[in-house]
Amino acid sequence: MRRMRGKALAVRVAMALTAAAFAVCGTGCGGKAQGGAAASAGTEAAASSGTGNEASAQTDTAAAVRTVSGTDSEAAAEESSTAEATKAKTEAAGTENSGGNVNYLASKDGYELEQMVVLSRHNIRAPLSGKGSVLDTVTPYTWFDWTAGSSELSVRGGVLETEMGQYFAKLLEDEGLISENWQPERDEVRFYANSKQRTIATAQYFSTGMLPTANVEIETHMVFDTMDPVFTPQSTFFSDAYVEQAMAEIEAMDEDGLKGINDALSENYKLLAEVIDFENSEAYADGSVAAFNSEDTVVTLEQNKEPSMAGSLKIADSIADALILQYYESDDPVAAAFGHELTEEQWTMIADFRSVYGEVLFTAPSVCVNVAHPLLQELLSEMNASGRKFSFLCGHDSNIGSVFAALGVEDYELPNAIEKNTPIGSKFVIEKLVGEDGQEYVSLQLVYQSVDQLRSIAMLSVDEPPCSVELSLEGLETNEDGYYRLEDVEERFNDAINAYYELPQDRAELSEAA
Helix, strand or coil: CCCCCHHHHHHHHHHHHHCCCCCCCCCCCCCECCCCCCCCCCCCCCCCCCCCCCCCCCCCCCCCCEECCCCCHHHHHHHHHHHHHHHHHHHHHCEECCCCCEECCCCCCCEEEEEEEEEEECCCECCCCCCCCHHHHCCCCCCCCCCCCCCCECHHHHHHHHHHHHHHHHHHHHCCCCCCCCCCCCCCEEEEECCCHHHHHHHHHHHHHHCCCCCCCCECCCCCCCCCHHHCCCECCCCHHHHHHHHHHHHCCCCCHHHHHHHCCHHHHHHHHHHHCHHHCHHHHHCCCCCCCCCCCEEECCECCCCEEECHHHHHHHHHHHHHHHHHHCCCHHHHCCCEECCHHHHHHHHHHHHHHHHHHHCCHHHHHHHCHHHHHHHHHHHCCCCCCEEEEEECHHHHHHHHHHHCECCCCCCCCCCCCCCCCCEEEEEEEEECCCCEEEEEEEEECCHHHHHHCCCCCCCCCCEEEECCECCCCCCCCCCEEHHHHHHHHHHHHHHHHHCCCCHHHHHHHC
16 A cells, blocks of 8 residues: 655755755656555645635845755765666656657557546646735745636646647647647547636646647536536545544554654644744744644545645645745746745755645545546546547545555656646546557546746757656556557456445445455
8 A cells, every 4th residue: 555755755854954956856857656655735725716816926025035954965875866867767768859858648659549638637737825824824924926816727837738748749749649730529529627716727728738629628517616426536435434544544644643644744833833923923923833843734524525734834835835826827937935945855845844744634545536537437438438539637636646546557757747646637548459469458648748848938848858767566567568458448447436336434444355
C-alpha cells in the first residue's frame, strides 16, 4: 500500500536549509517513475466561488529584499549528482528538446496511437478564499490583485491552457490520430468538466486551443458552480468500521502519526511564518490563529462529504496555496514572497504543505478507493467508448491524487516543478496504442508545465513541449518498449473499482482481516 514520502520530504527540507541557491533544473522535465508510493493532492473541490478580488501584493513590499538561505557544498554536490542521474535517464528514455523537456507522449516506432484519455487539473486560479477571509488576517502584507474572483480561473490560467490545447493538437496531428483543423464526429471526442467555474473554463480554453474551429461543447452535469458527484472526492461508502480502518491508515503514514507528519514539516512552518510575517499579523495578535504546532491537526471523515482537516496543517495549506499561486501569477517573484528572495527549493518547501495535506486526506488505501470510485468508473468507461479518439475530463488535484493512489501509481519525481505531486494544470494522460503484433498497449504519463513555462507563459510546441514523466503501476510489468498490456491496465482499474465494494461494513470484518 501507498505511504507518504516522509524521508523524501525531510531530505528536501535539509537541502533547502543548506543550499546557497537553487537553479531551476535544466536536466530535462521527464523521468521514469520510480520508488515508493505517494502521489496525490490537496483538495480544492468544495471551495466556494466568491467574487472578491485579492488586493495587490505590490503595496507593502517596498522594504529591502530579505533572503532566506544558507550554504553547504556537500548538499549542493548531492543535488548536482542527482540532477546528472536524472538527465542521463531522461535522455535515454524520451525525446529531449533544446530546453531540456522530454516528450514522452510521442509513440515509439512500431506503435500507432488509437485513443487518448486525459484527466486534467484546472489551470491557475485565484485563491479559494476571498477578501475578508483568514488569508487577510494571517499576514500584515497585502495579497496579489487577481484577475478573477476567488477560486476562479485567472487570465493567465486561460492563456496557459489554450497553449496546452494547441500543443496536444500538434502532437496528435503528428501521431496521425487527428487532422489539422479536425472536425470530429459526435462520438469521437468528449469534453466533460466538473461544474465549477475553474474546471469548465479550463476545459473550454483547452478545447479552443486544440480544436479552434470545432465549437466543442463542454459537458457538465450539475447546476453551474456546484460540485458534480463524479469529481467530488467524498466518502459515499461509510461505516464505523470504515472510519476506524481509514483513520488507522492515515496514522500509519508516519510512525508518530499526524504529529510525526507535522514534525517533519517543522522547518517548513518556520519558513512560512517568516515569509508572511505571521507574528506581526492581526490573527496572531488577537489569537484567532494560534502559532503553528505539530499537535493540533485533526482529520474528520463523514458520510457523503470530503475528508476534512482542522489545525495548523490546514491553515498552512491555505496560505501555501495562495502564495504559490501568487508566485505563478506575479511577474516579480520577490513581491510574490512579500519581499523575500526565495530559492526554488524554498518555494518547494512552501508547496510541500499542499502535497502533504492532500496525501493525508486522499491517499490512504481505504480512502482513495472510496473517494475516487465514480471517477475510476468514468475513466475506464472512456477507455472503452466505441469510436472515441480523445477524451478530456477536468477536475481537481484531489481527483488525480486519489486516482493515482487507488491505481497504485509508484512514486515519481517532477523536475522543474515546485508542486511535487499534481502541479497546477497537470494532466494524467492515458494513451491506447496498437503494436505491430496487433496487440493493444497503454502508456501512462503525467504532463505539466514547468515553473518557468507557467511564469513566462512560454509557447509550447512538439519541439518545445511541456514537461512529462512516465508513470509506473506497482506490480505490473511493461514490454521492452515500456508499454503495459491494455488488459493488465483494465484489470488494475477493475481491481480499484471493486475495492470499493470490499470496504468493511462492520468491525467484525476488521477482526477477520487482522
